Amino acid sequence: MKVRLQVGVATAFTIITVVMLGIVVAFLYAGNRELALQTARKEMLEARNLSVSAILEAKSQTGRVVDVIASSVAEFPKGVRSLETLNVLHALIRGDEQFYGVYFGLEDSGAFYQNIALTEDVQTFGPNDSEVPKGIKRVLRVIDGPDDARVEQFFWATDDGYTVKFAEGSVDFDPRKRPWYEGALEKDGLFVTDLYRFESTGRPGVTFAKRILDKTGAVIGVAGADITMSTILKNFEAIRIGDEGLVFMMNQDDQLTLFSGTRASGDGAQFVNSGAEGQIAVENGVIAAAISHWTENRDPFFRFSTESDHLTFIGSVAPIPEMFGSQPIIGFAVPEDEFVGAIKQTTTQVLKISAGALALAILITVLVARMLSQKLRLVADEARRIREFDLTDDLDLRSSIREVSDLNQAMSSMKAGLGSFGAYVPKELVRSIISKGEKVAVGGQSREVTIMFSDLQGFTTRTENLEPEALMPALSEYFETMEKQVTAHSGIVDKYIGDAVMALWNAQKADDKHCENACQAVLACQRAEAEINASNLSSPLVPLHTRFGLHCGTVIVGNVGSLSRMQYTALGSSVNLASRVEGLGKVYGTRALVTEPVVLHTEGLFCVREVDIVSPAGTTKPIRIYELLGEEDDRGTYPASPEMKREVEDWNTCYALYRLESWTEALAAFEDHLGSSSSPMLVDTYIQRCRNFIAHPPDEEWDGVYCFKTK
Template structure:
């Protein structure tokens, strides 16, 4: 074929188009990937910071709230039993509170008269009255009795089993009433949480949760629990947003409450005294820088630059109901999140460039192998377009798509020839697939033939408008056609309101009798659905009768050289048509012959109709009604009622066949009682009245 102006050759076109398509897409993909990864990294950083904020506040509340509940319960107990905590019997209760959480340092009660009882967890290396406690000391009971002129402070040391290890007694000036936790609780007249401070007893940092109790309308004292702050620092360290991030909690004065680096919570002055660290005294300047940037931003989370690096910072206050003006402060370098994304982008860019170079070389080589067979196929398609039936040399290619295309073009050439002589289309497809020659002739073959017909079609044509009749018959034909095709049958022809189909040719088919029976059941189920739709619209239903027979028939191309039909003929075909008419005599839907029963009966639920005489045949014929499948498509399986009907009918017919007409008649009557109006049972009852072994002629 000559090239027209503006047309390109295939080989260079493939390479040029490939480069033109791939390069922009690749560039856009790399850029989009870079932007997307960086955006995702930023989003991940922000989400991680926010998640850390929620977890930190939640953990702190979860740490304090249960202990606040313990303080409330203990305060109520002290109010109800004012002398309880003054006595040693209170010690087990206080030790139980201590065991509630390892973060509880001590539990104590300060009384209005200045007396004081404390149960505390004794940390290592702590001196009591200037001396070391006994070696295995775990707890201590501290008691100060202010009833004496010279108050004494008594420590009782206990082991893990609460056994007494020893005591230590000394004079004391300690007065709980002057302590901040006592005065704040009395002043508020309710639960308070103190600011962090260094415990006088243990020298450890912590907070106090305290609540007063009332005795006869007066303050009887204050119950308090000390909570160590080092657990919060450990939590912050375990929940770092990224490897180089910082997390801390600060109060309104900028003093550190907890830090992911626990060593930065406290500092020691020249005299050796411990005090809390301020945010601007931290070794790492980032929190202080973020604190300074906070005023320039109107939101809790913001980004700021330091020495060329970008950081994400968040200042999140604790909720008001927590009762403390604390902030969660999180600072994390953005590089911790985008660094990996940037490295991935660089690697992706390098790999992409190498891949494009290799692909250009491969595409160039493949274009040479693709072009020639495609040019040959182009000529063959042109021949098909011109309805030329001459067969060209087959095109060969190692490329699967081209090879498949070549096969398809060859098949198309054969199909054009076949379609000029055969209908219906599905039959032509099968003939092409099986390689049948387009010439007159046939052969004898054992097949299964099916006829269908509409009951009372003549009456229907008289009372139904032409267009409506056409629509209804077309729907019926569609149901039959679909069922036949699904079950691999060959649709032969439409005969008025009847349809003829057969199984086993032109393509060989195992179990063709069974497939024909399944198709018949599909037709009945399809008509049930169609009739249900008719019923909703007030249209009378259509009842289809089916006859199926398996026999050796002549199958092949019948007719004249210029007009032929692929069909079947013979006595077996006539018998299948007669079986369709047998339904009229017994009121049944699907009649099958004994030959069909012999081929597929073990997979079907059937009931015997009897021995009938077919016009034109000398031999009688055993006929059955097909009711359903024993296995297979759930929609076609026989229901328990159908199975029962089959069993009752076959049992009744066995009596009839044995000559016990009375018992047979009684059993058929029982069928009509169980299944009122069953036409086959009614027909057999009538037959039992007239003769003992008469056969019916159809």
């Protein structure tokens, strides 16, 4: 691959500079990014440790409260069944918002005593949804009595011991059948339930329970304390990292139990149930992606991205010590930009400054290279125009460099020689030879082409007394007009034969519409000829009257001759037939005859009328010939007039009778059509044929083909 001098110099300089800058910037970015990711690991580890410390502290404090309750009931088993005992229990949890309630249940009677702490957002409470009085911060719940007549009572209570009963009724609640009670009986020490929602408020929480034993080891009952998730939720909100960081907790079965919103959104932490509600929570795209990566890989620290916004996040997921009856898992998901955003911004600024410096350096390099290559580029452009056979403009190359000046003179001489050469052979052929840069050789290839022959009517008679000095300019002007129309419609003039022209389509250059273009060229030549007849009255050839013949067929196109002298042309029977068709115009008095293959290739595009089925001299196969009259479309460049289209309809009526061998009817029709026809010679030809066939009918084997014995 070859490149221009200035492009090559500028490109090489740019690549070297970009690579060097890229290496430096990438090294700095990678180092700073790794440092930021290490900071992220450290922050997430510290946040997890902080969360664990807070949860363990809550667990330890709750355990101490349950121990005190159990010890108190064991010490005074008969005196604890009173409201005063609940006031004492309340003193254990006063001011600690994590506690929802403290209580104990007795084994012998199923009695249940509970102190419940109310939060400010609780408006009603109890079995009848009683409105909470102003200033009331707690409720005492007592279930006691014989097994068959236990009564449940609710009391509003204040911190100073004032109580008022507000609800009473029978109940089927039995603490001995509750999971926390049964779990405590089966375990030594402190028993902790899984996360669940409290029956009375629907809030999430955990129950700590411990069995109560007397001095003999017999079970007196079970003491318990309910704590809400408020402490854990607030802890979750506190350990979020950055404005867009998320925190979530899963149970040991990888089910989501807690998750937080982002600081930027203002959403706090919230508890979710397993099952349907938990599934809804997992639809948070970031948390879902983090959990999916964790369950598949179990990496404690990883990078991941979401499908929705394609942002990159840093995730950290790891179990924490056993608590609440299971071993939870805490995870963090923080956008990578929280850590590397500043680094990216700084890197972007560095890249912008570097890009500006690089652009300036490239500009200077390009200017210097341009000064060095300007003359060479002019020479290269001139050579490229010569290769494309564009010989119009002369190269104005002034240079003090001797070699460049010599090259300029050599190229000027070459252009002059090629210009003269192009006057002898088709320019398309010369352009092809030069552009391919290959040696020409004798040979050709078979392909379908459209061949045109034209001939000036009465040329020999009108020019036999003309001097060559007068004839040559007029004939050259005529040929130039014909060639201009041929080349304008994608054809090439193959040769001039006296006053005749031979042109080809789809020969040297492929043309899918070669028949259409050839017909357009014939119509264009007729119009150009009419303009010459109207304007150039001084020419000895005026008025011009050219006959055209078009045929489409397979020929051999290529170079014919010897190695020292050859000619590009077309050979084959189709060339001979095209010449014969042009000559038939003399017989029928037509301007432009085309063969059936041309009509089939351009069906519907041009207005034509069938002239005859003939076997020209020198041919063996009959062929239908048509007269080309114009374009079928009235909006075309060369449309057939309405009068001409009506004439064609009248002609077709006459011609159909002729083909049916209805000689008498055909004769009458042709004679009637003669007066209005624009081609009286054609009509008269068929009048004479009909009269002849009436007098001498053709043989029964006659196939309707008119055979010509002479050219």
